[in-house]
Amino acid sequence: MNKKLLVFSLAFPLALSSIAQQKNWDSLAKEAAKTEVWTPVPPVVTPGATPMDAPSDAIILFDGKNLDQWVSVNDHSKPAGWKVANGIITVDKSTGNIETKQSFMDYQLHLEWRVPEVIHGEGQARGNSGIFLASTGPGDEGYEIQILDCYNNKTYTNGQTGSVYKETIPLANACKKPGEWQVYDIIWTAPRFNEDGTVKSPGRVTVMHNGVLLQNNVTINGVTAWIGAHTYKKHGPSPIKLQSHGDPSEPISFRNIWVRPL
Structure with a gap:
């Protein structure tokens, strides 16, 4: 061939x-x-240099300089009275809780906190503070993620660090030693209400503590209460509140706080 x-x-x-x-x-x-x-095409968001740094679309709530983004819960006409020095906020129990001037619905929140290296007390009286995901009233009303020194400190589990206070036990105890900075990264989905005030969809929250998952998109049962059941009351966009607990332990410090509305 x-x-x-x-x-x-x-x-x-x-x-x-x-x-x-x-x-x-x-x-x-x-x-x-x-x-x-x-379509739709997701917006371009430039990440921070590290996971701690705010991305390009974040609202800076505290940059180490001042409390211009915050007010006193007791009197919104007054600036937040906590102390700012060396790039950190320190709780001043004489002035009460503080909350953001802006109100939010759903968001991603980054916040760093520290209890003093030398700290006394035990249980709930040891570095107690909290983040209220939505400040729904003039008192401590809102949905609280607990801040507490739980490094070798025993307390009730639905009140330990990273709990939805008096509701949901955290999946782990990821506390660092007193004196070390600790990190919360929180995803909050606010509740929605019908016109008559009944709950259309409950709030939900995911909490990461020092890179460890503590709350995995858990349902919120209502406004935090120290005594009794948690129930909802109708509200819309709300400030983020930081708690001045008033226990005898040394005051908590905060730094590098930013939020991304979702």
């Missing part, structure tokens, strides 16, 4: 097979395209 003819006779079936494979691929690609979504 002629060599050219032999080469052709061998190559022709391969060519036909390649054409068939291409057609098959084109057919599969058309089917796959039916489930591709191209």
